[in-house]
Amino acid sequence: MSERSQLQTGRTAAHDSAFLRACRREPVPHTPVWFMRQAGRSLPEYRKVREGTAMLESCMRPDLVTEITLQPVRRHNVDAAIFFSDIVVPLKAIGIDLDIKPGVGPVVAQPIRSRADLDRLRPLDADDVPYVTEAIGMLTAELGTTPLIGFAGAPFTLASYLVEGGPSRNHEHTKALMYGDPELWADLLDRLADITAAFLKVQIEAGASAVQLFDSWVGALAPADYRRSVMPASAKVFDAVAGYGVPRIHFGVGTGELLGLMGEAGADVVGVDWRIPMDEAARRVGPGKALQGNLDPAVLFAGHEAVETKAREVLDAAEKLEGHVFNLGHGVLPTTDPDALTRLVAYVHEQTAR
Numbered sequence: 001m002s003e004r005s006q007l008q009t010g011r012t013a014a015h016d017s018a019f020l021r022a023c024r025r026e027p028v029p030h031t032p033v034w035f036m037r038q039a040g041r042s043l044p045e046y047r048k049v050r051e052g053t054a055m056l057e058s059c060m061r062p063d064l065v066t067e068i069t070l071q072p073v074r075r076h077n078v079d080a081a082i083f084f085s086d087i088v089v090p091l092k093a094i095g096i097d098l099d100i101k102p103g104v105g106p107v108v109a110q111p112i113r114s115r116a117d118l119d120r121l122r123p124l125d126a127d128d129v130p131y132v133t134e135a136i137g138m139l140t141a142e143l144g145t146t147p148l149i150g151f152a153g154a155p156f157t158l159a160s161y162l163v164e165g166g167p168s169r170n171h172e173h174t175k176a177l178m179y180g181d182p183e184l185w186a187d188l189l190d191r192l193a194d195i196t197a198a199f200l201k202v203q204i205e206a207g208a209s210a211v212q213l214f215d216s217w218v219g220a221l222a223p224a225d226y227r228r229s230v231m232p233a234s235a236k237v238f239d240a241v242a243g244y245g246v247p248r249i250h251f252g253v254g255t256g257e258l259l260g261l262m263g264e265a266g267a268d269v270v271g272v273d274w275r276i277p278m279d280e281a282a283r284r285v286g287p288g289k290a291l292q293g294n295l296d297p298a299v300l301f302a303g304h305e306a307v308e309t310k311a312r313e314v315l316d317a318a319e320k321l322e323g324h325v326f327n328l329g330h331g332v333l334p335t336t337d338p339d340a341l342t343r344l345v346a347y348v349h350e351q352t353a354r
């Protein structure tokens with residue numbers, strides 16, 4: 001089979017899946033479920049295959065990426081796979097000196113804070129990430145009718161790591177640049193938008209059925225600043241991949257006040273954290289979009305009865321949505337009992353079977 005027709009087969013196979021139907025706001029056989037960070041340290045089989053291999057190195061090994069991406073699909077019966085990679089992989093691929101430190105997160109050797117630093121952010125193309133194309137080809141062949149979600153970090157969240165030099169609570173250097181040098185800030189975000197769009201295109205062209213833009217830390221901004229200083233770059237990313245017709249999901253943490261704007265930026269599905277009920281989120285996002293969310297990941301530590309009660313509350317609040325993808329309000333916490341996740345998937349499927 002030619003590469004092209006193989007790709008068509010992969011995406012066609014997943015086309016009528018509950019996950020893609022919910023993203024398109026079509027009727028579903030059951031509410032689809034997947035979890036952010038479903039692959040990773042909560043799974044013993046993940047810890048085993050990752051032994052002795054650094055995080056970024058494992059992202060560049062198609063065999064490992066394929067195995068790790070499939071692990072939660074096999075174990076939990078989730079309705080979608082998410083590509084195993086990291087938001088800093090495209091930055092590493094264009095030559096930024098960075099590493100992912102266990103228990104810390106991405107650390108950048110030389111932060112980007114001046115106009116001269118911008119030159120280090122050169123455009124990305126498919127040849128920079130051959131291991132991504134190869135892994136997605138292997139994955140879509142294995143996944144059959146289960147859709148694969150591709151993803152990237154949004155310009156603001158990537159800028160936050162690049163400008164701070166690592167994870168940050170207050171984002172002070174990032175905000176100093178945004179407020180203090182709006183022109184340099186806009187140029188920085190524009191470059192990151194191009195890199196992000198290119199990284200998403202590689203994944204879609206290789207066979208991803210949907211994409212999620214992670215703007216994890218954007219909840220640190222007031223709506224007016226988001227609209228002026230961040231939304232244009234995120235909108236550029238969504239526009240760049242609009243032509244493929246694959247659903248585009250937009251997620252951030254602490255974004256209750258930003259949900260409307262995040263929808264406006266161009267998403268088909270808006271991700272919601274656990275701080276706001278799904279019906280209220282739907283009012284803020286407005287019609288014409290599906291929502292994804294929003295069980296507090298910490299609920300999974302409370303025992304199965306509490307998990308069911310809280311999951312039922314999410315389903316009740318989401319009952320009138322045009323389309324609902326069940327997820328956590330943020331990623332699976334590393335010490336989560338994987339059996340609690342498996343049972344949660346079964347519970348949502350059983351409660352929503354039509």
Ligand SMILES: Cc1c2[nH]c(c1CCC(=O)O)Cc1[nH]c(c(CCC(=O)O)c1C)Cc1[nH]c(c(CCC(=O)O)c1C)Cc1[nH]c(c(C)c1CCC(=O)O)C2
Nearest residue numbers: 036037038039040084085086087102103104105214216331
């Ligand atoms: C902010 C962010 C990052 N990376 C990501 C985000 C956005 C999502 C979010 O808001 O949580 C995105 C990401 N990172 C990873 C995935 C894989 C797919 C999945 O969701 O299953 C995804 C979607 C793997 C990973 N990315 C990372 C791990 C852990 C590394 C390991 O297992 O050794 C995994 C599985 C490392 C990483 N990378 C990053 C952090 C904060 C960390 C954690 C550091 C730590 O606590 O050790 C940056």
